[in-house]
Amino acid sequence: MSTPDVMETPHIDLMSLDEIWFQVAGTVCNLTCQHCFISCSPHNHSFEFLTFEQVETTLVESVEYGVREYYFTGGEPFLNRNLVRMLKRTLDFGPATVLTNGTVLRPEWLSELRTAEEKSGFSLEFRVSVDGPTSEINDPIRGDGTFDRAIKGVALLCEHDFLPIITMTQTWDDSRNAEILQQFRGVLQKHGCHRPRLKILPRLKIGAEENRTEGYAETERITHQMMEGFDRSQLLCHHSRVVTNRGVYVCPILLEASNGAMGDLLGESLHPFPLNHGACYTCYQFGAICTNSTLRSQKSD
Amino acid sequence: MKLALFGGLYSNYLALEAAVADAQQRGVDAMFCLGDLGAFGPHPNRVFPLLRDHDISCVQGNYDDSIGHELNDCQCGYADPNDNYFAQVSYDYTLQNTSADNKAWLRSLPKELRLHVDGLRVLLCHGSPRRTNEFLWQSNTSTAFLDRLADEWATDLMVGTHSGIHWQRELRDGRRYVNVGVLGRPENDGTTNVWYAVLCTGSDAAAGALPCTANGTSVPISVNFVPVIYDHTLLAEKMQQEQLPDEFIQTVLTGWWTTCLEVLPSHERRMGRF
Numbered sequence A: 001m002s003t004p005d006v007m008e009t010p011h012i013d014l015m016s017l018d019e020i021w022f023q024v025a026g027t028v029c030n031l032t033c034q035h036c037f038i039s040c041s042p043h044n045h046s047f048e049f050l051t052f053e054q055v056e057t058t059l060v061e062s063v064e065y066g067v068r069e070y071y072f073t074g075g076e077p078f079l080n081r082n083l084v085r086m087l088k089r090t091l092d093f094g095p096a097t098v099l100t101n102g103t104v105l106r107p108e109w110l111s112e113l114r115t116a117e118e119k120s121g122f123s124l125e126f127r128v129s130v131d132g133p134t135s136e137i138n139d140p141i142r143g144d145g146t147f148d149r150a151i152k153g154v155a156l157l158c159e160h161d162f163l164p165i166i167t168m169t170q171t172w173d174d175s176r177n178a179e180i181l182q183q184f185r186g187v188l189q190k191h192g193c194h195r196p197r198l199k200i201l202p203r204l205k206i207g208a209e210e211n212r213t214e215g216y217a218e219t220e221r222i223t224h225q226m227m228e229g230f231d232r233s234q235l236l237c238h239h240s241r242v243v244t245n246r247g248v249y250v251c252p253i254l255l256e257a258s259n260g261a262m263g264d265l266l267g268e269s270l271h272p273f274p275l276n277h278g279a280c281y282t283c284y285q286f287g288a289i290c291t292n293s294t295l296r297s298q299k300s301d
Numbered sequence B: 001m002k003l004a005l006f007g008g009l010y011s012n013y014l015a016l017e018a019a020v021a022d023a024q025q026r027g028v029d030a031m032f033c034l035g036d037l038g039a040f041g042p043h044p045n046r047v048f049p050l051l052r053d054h055d056i057s058c059v060q061g062n063y064d065d066s067i068g069h070e071l072n073d074c075q076c077g078y079a080d081p082n083d084n085y086f087a088q089v090s091y092d093y094t095l096q097n098t099s100a101d102n103k104a105w106l107r108s109l110p111k112e113l114r115l116h117v118d119g120l121r122v123l124l125c126h127g128s129p130r131r132t133n134e135f136l137w138q139s140n141t142s143t144a145f146l147d148r149l150a151d152e153w154a155t156d157l158m159v160g161t162h163s164g165i166h167w168q169r170e171l172r173d174g175r176r177y178v179n180v181g182v183l184g185r186p187e188n189d190g191t192t193n194v195w196y197a198v199l200c201t202g203s204d205a206a207a208g209a210l211p212c213t214a215n216g217t218s219v220p221i222s223v224n225f226v227p228v229i230y231d232h233t234l235l236a237e238k239m240q241q242e243q244l245p246d247e248f249i250q251t252v253l254t255g256w257w258t259t260c261l262e263v264l265p266s267h268e269r270r271m272g273r274f
């Protein structure tokens, strides 16, 4: 991915640290999805697991910044043996969300987490990636058998009274969205998920996805002009940072970018960031793709 | 001091009438409304004379900003197509049926009100102090975050509405965040009443109330959430006559939310039926 001159690029200030992301499983995943924007796999150790202590230290530090909520991602977070413990600790501080592929969940973990959630009063959200309502759509991208395995995970979550948010990376034409959503609601109902929460996400044309399809054109970049009057809160980098075993990064999308690293510690990572990547263009177009929040743009800030 | 704090009205003039009568009976010193006067309910002009006659100072909600400026939508920011459909039906109805005078009045409302009550710094806003349409739900808002807002906005008592379910939390040094709930529709708990809050400070605070010690003071604060029973079947009839969506009417009659559920965090979503 080539990056144009930084001076020509609009920079974004961190307005406030509202969310902290934990790259808790690094780039290690039990799956090897063809569209994974950070090319995770069982063998990608570019980023490693976070330890419980790293999470704990960050949680304590986060209070001073007034962080509102915490996200756990990877790779597959549940490959980290300390995840349940980390989530339980996080719920002492605030709400938590886990982004999982749903294929390695265990009932005993979910019981424990559900009890912890109830006790804390903060929500524990699960976002499960399933890339369509059928194995025919999902499996060619995420791997053979992954649709059935993920749906089993979703059913298990519902059995434990969680309300998973299903996120689909869109690999079909916009015109099919309504039909896909409708079909998926039906599938989820059948698996005991009676309050389906579905979210369609755009593809990020980096990492494995760049090889699968075409990557970004040089022209797909945010310009100064585009930023005029734009609601910056739509971009994750405006209100969050991601903690990895290699320091603090600007967002969970740009782990592999040459300038994605912001500093070793949270306090060193709060400076502005140049929006000079193709992926930034996708964030700009679609807005709020990373958070649970379904808020769209609004004019007053 | 004793203040009545009303959340979103959503054109529910019957609930507003009942709440005003209740507050008067409690001998409140003043009444406030935190915005979103229209939406959802019938005959949007009917809340305005009540607000004026009873000297109720109002904050501008996202809905009021939209209706006042005749924008295309309510700025609730729903992303689910179904939610958007219903939100738009009620928005178009409210826009069409709000008089030009009332629209002008909505435009003139402040985004926040600051009060000094018994030495406490009180901030009344709609969503959050920093953003009119920010949802602050009990289950997805950390205490550290609320403390930061209270620091940044230099306030001892932060009061908002917008999300539709009442709650409160004690912050550092006895400061408070209070979400007063809404008068517009029931709380998604299967009961048909709506809610508002009575804030009591100083000598009016309940016995044993915790003091706020921020800002060099030690002023006790107590917050009483008040259920308001009103003629909800009459409201439902009026909504029917105005051909508002049956989904909304069901909410009034049953106490369960039927639409715009996608913005709820799972804890609050579980409380409801849908």
Ligand code: SF4
Residues within 6 Å of the ligand: A029, A030, A031, A032, A033, A035, A036, A037, A038, A039, A040, A041, A074, A075, A076, A101, A129
């Ligand atoms: S997209 Fe998710 S599940 Fe797939 S390889 Fe990447 S991290 Fe793993």
Ligand code: SF4
Residues within 6 Å of the ligand: A235, A236, A237, A238, A250, A251, A252, A253, A254, A273, A275, A277, A279, A280, A281, A283, A284
């Ligand atoms: S990829 Fe998105 S979140 Fe990351 S820096 Fe670019 S705009 Fe911000």
